[in-house]
């Protein structure tokens with residue numbers, strides 16, 4: 001209860017979790033912080049259970065409030081001063097770089113970091129540590145869609161149109177997306193779409209909460225979405241539904257795609273995917289004759305060793321039907337992490353500089369080096385994608401030290417036991433986090449960081465809409481912001497007092513100063529923030545990039561007149577089905593796939609500690625079809641052992657007729673014996689570096 005006479009403090013901000021970035025009010029009464037709904041264009045006052053309970057972590061007893069240092073004698077993590085922790089880090093960095101060069105240190109970031117932090121981290125890696133080794137967990141999230149978007153449209157923005165367009169679509173095709181569990185407030189758009197007479201078609205190997213609402217559900221074998229897309233385009237061609245004028249006027253490369261899908265007659269796709277010809281034909285008809293049509297992909301299509309090609313197949317379909325750039329139609333990707341979009345624009349990716357510039361582009365290097373005040377030839381070259389980086393740690397030629405900000409690869413990386421071993425082999429592991437994640441528990445130094453309600457910054461949601469996160473209160477004593485940590489480290493790495501002062505100025509801890517520099521660094525790039533000020537964000541419901549001028553408009557819709565390629569045309573790319581990296585066999589006869597549940601988020605570091613969420617989703621489970629369970633002698637609730645060539649997972653069985661009898665599913669939010677990523681395959685997409693989280697071969701038995 002609020003004490004009489006006290007004036008509560010409120011800020012309008014956004015949820016700390018997913019890419020929908022729902023608007024919310026945070027209200028401080030006495031010692032309690034409450035979440036209240038806020039009208040915002042994406043969530044229109046709605047929040048999911050995760051958003052409603054987000055404030056619980058602010059004063060959670062598990063919260064880290066002092067640095068921890070691993071005691072050399074006992075091997076245990078012990079509380080330490082900031083001076084001792086930062087000195088240990090600097091000494092460790094110097095030791096490995098003196099013996100093995102600048103690339104002996106690596107940085108691993110996260111898709112939940114604000115734009116300012118993502119920017120500062122990329123800059124710190126390149127000119128503070130002088131290493132080429134930086135990448136982030138977004139590589140495991142939507143990197144395949146990003147790469148497919150870049151090669152087709154010349155730009156990567158999750159949704160190139162406002163989310164509200166979903167409610168106006170006559171036909172909406174969701175491929176490997178389950179927003180009813182991952183982004184529940186978004187479902188209101190789907191409901192409105194169907195109430196207005198629109199059709200919802202879902203492609204997913206499971207009857208998810210979203211699939212249950214669909215007019216038509218295609219349930220392909222995991223790893224065959226590409227074949228489904230090619231068959232849909234085959235049918236559209238045969239039936240004359242391809243928009244020939246659009247293809248001729250706005251695209252290049254269609255002839256090769258036309259030839260490549262000629263072999264994907266529907267019966268062949270049915271044989272491979274299990275999707276009946278009649279359903280393929282009904283889907284193609286709805287897309288080809290459906291007025292306003294939107295095709296969306298998410299992790300189900302993207303997290304494959306052929307993820308880029310799979311997304312490309314759906315982009316090809318969208319282009320052939322003339323959708324991108326047409327009012328109320330288009331192709332988009334439902335980005336996952338809170339700043340999954342902004343996190344991939346400002347330089348924490350191995351191959352990128354701010355503004356979504358390529359790090360191997362001489363002009364981009366000149367521009368960014370100019371903003372950073374260093375010669376361009378001092379910028380390191382490209383690093384390697386996340387899994388490759390993690391898998392090289394502690395090896396003969398790999399980095400010997402790793403700094404992790406806002407990520408938990410011990411739970412989220414594929415083939416996780418191997419990555420855990422790599423982390424243990426390091427000379428120095430530093431983790432900055434608000435809680436002792438499974439990765440932090442392995443660290444030599446743990447740095448306690450501020451939470452979302454304790455610092456200002458910006459996030460970029462799944463629509464490319466740049467938003468303000470606002471601080472309600474300062475961090476508690478003993479806790480620092482990520483920007484302050486980067487600033488402190490940069491200063492301590494300097495060789496003398498004057499260089500330390502320069503470094504502190506070069507890496508400011510104030511987020512508004514960082515954002516001002518980010519705007520200059522991004523100017524002229526694909527993700528151009530030059531015209532976006534915090535004040536401008538405040539006066540509108542966010543600002544969509546690209547926005548090159550403060551006086552000019554922002555860009556809620558892309559592609560109306562041209563694509564972001566040199567000639568303004570979108571590019572078709574012929575793509576063909578190829579088997580999963582690991583196919584089922586006599587020893588491992590079942591397909592294994594992973595995903596999320598409503599009440600948990602990512603590696604669960606935060607949501608597994610929230611009481612209401614723990615009650616709603618207390619433990620992992622293995623979902624399997626009753627027919628399969630009967631064959632294996634497994635009853636609902638029985639402990640089950642799932643084994644792949646890489647490891648095993650133990651969790652209770654959950655029987656569901658909504659999964660294919662040849663496939664088992666487990667959520668990836670849990671650690672220890674229930675860690676789904678102990679089982680997953682570390683085969684990666686050759687273009688995006690995306691691991692194949694969505695399919696591998698396993699056997700299942702009663703534990």
Ligand code: SF4
Nearest residue numbers: 015017018022048051
């Ligand atoms: Fe937060 Fe996403 Fe839930 Fe909205 S849908 S409240 S952004 S977790």
